[in-house]
Amino acid sequence: MMKRLLLTLVCASAAAAVLAGCASPEPRYYTLAQGPGAVAAPAPAAAPSTDTLWLEVAPVRVPERLNRPQLVVRDGRSGNDGGSDAGVRLLDLSRWSSPLPDELRDALSQRLQATLGAVDTYQQGLSDVQPLYRITTEVLRLDADVGQRAGATINWTVRRLPDGKVVSGRTQAELPAPGEVDGVVAAYRQIVASTANDIAAGVQALRR
Structure with a gap:
């Protein structure tokens, strides 16, 4: 009887181990918001004032191939698997915490509000x-x-209202991205920061 009970316990433990080994790993979520992996909360809405610098940061347009929950990276392997488009690979276990256009828009808005002391009417x-x-x-x-590099080309336009005067520019960047996916996201955050700085300079040019 004791041997039968012991055998039953051993079989149950082995089955549990097999099931644990077969469990799918959980995806990790990333954000472009300022700070290490934290989604920044919007600043409280300011009361209207003649001194307030009001911005409207519109949703960011991205190529459809990038508009995925997963991070999309270049496929350096010879040939693609079933989860890849031509030349790119979807990282199923590395995902954005919100749609990429929203991640980019919110991160740009956050940095522009901090840099210019402004309020984004769209976000608020x-x-x-x-x-x-x-x-x-x-x-x-x-x-x-x-594990190697990250790059971007981003067009932007600042339009002054109500006269419609425009300043346009392009931010291009190529940065090292060591450290696997964390390094890629860190490089993307730097690219967002550079883009926000360029846009802020455009806003300041129109304020003169």
Whole structure:
């Protein structure tokens, strides 16, 4: 009887181990918000004032191939697997915490508000406030080789309201990205910061 009970316990433990080994690993989520892996909360809405610098940071346009929950990187292997488009690879276990256009828009807005001391009417949902500057952004290229480098080409436009005067520019960057996926995301955050700095300079040019 004791031997039968012992055998039953051993079999149960072995089955549990097999099931644990077969469990799918959980994906890890990343954000482009400022700070190590933390999603920054929006700043509290400011009361309307003649001194307030009101911005409207519009949703960022990205190529459809990048508009995925997973991070999309270059495929350095010979041939692609079933989860890859031509020349790219989807990292199923590395995902954005929100859709990539939202990640980019929110990160740009966060940095622009901090740099310029401004308030983003789009982020704050202030539909009754007329922004002084409307910012539009389009990602032409955002790619990376995991553990090696990351790069981007981003077009942006700042339009002053109500006269419609425009300043446009392009931010291009190629950065080292060591440290697997964490390094890629860190490089992307630096690219967002560079883009925000360029846009802020555009806003300041229109304020003169």
